[in-house]
Amino acid sequence: MARTVITFGTFDVFHVGHLRVIERAAALGDRLVVGVSADALNVAKKGRAPVFSQAERLAIVAALKPVSEVFVEESLEQKREYIERYAADVLVMGDDWAGRFDEFADICEVVYLPRTPAISTTALIEKISGA
Numbered sequence: 001m002a003r004t005v006i007t008f009g010t011f012d013v014f015h016v017g018h019l020r021v022i023e024r025a026a027a028l029g030d031r032l033v034v035g036v037s038a039d040a041l042n043v044a045k046k047g048r049a050p051v052f053s054q055a056e057r058l059a060i061v062a063a064l065k066p067v068s069e070v071f072v073e074e075s076l077e078q079k080r081e082y083i084e085r086y087a088a089d090v091l092v093m094g095d096d097w098a099g100r101f102d103e104f105a106d107i108c109e110v111v112y113l114p115r116t117p118a119i120s121t122t123a124l125i126e127k128i129s130g131a
């Protein structure tokens, strides 16, 4: 039976760290579903709107070869619902979230992948705006 992997993120100012986590997540199964966080969720979570809109971020992630399906993550509280909706066998998160999603181990495998060193959207925005 096909193994479905699900992961979540903002994926704003798309960079190689994003690509690597998506590639590694996809390698853990047969089908990768990605929840791209809504603009409103980012404003609430990070205190700023993303550089690229959710429609743009969704389009970029959806165009990647390892990605089978994308959806808008409207709320951080709905992870269980999303995992069930997409019948995910594996939940992948970056290890900046290590331990934070262990509660879902009753319905899927929970895997934390190490972040790609020395790159983040926040650092990129700072670098570009300071140039």
Ligand code: CTP
Residues within 6 Å of the ligand: 008, 009, 010, 011, 012, 017, 018, 020, 021, 093, 094, 095, 096, 114, 115, 116, 117, 118, 119, 120, 121, 122, 123
């Ligand atoms: N990610 C990664 N390596 C990086 C940056 C991000 O593996 N260097 C992963 C995160 O762990 C997450 C996904 O990419 O699983 C989406 O992360 P996101 O928060 O959108 O990207 P960041 O660059 O971390 O954004 P920010 O600086 O705004 O927090």
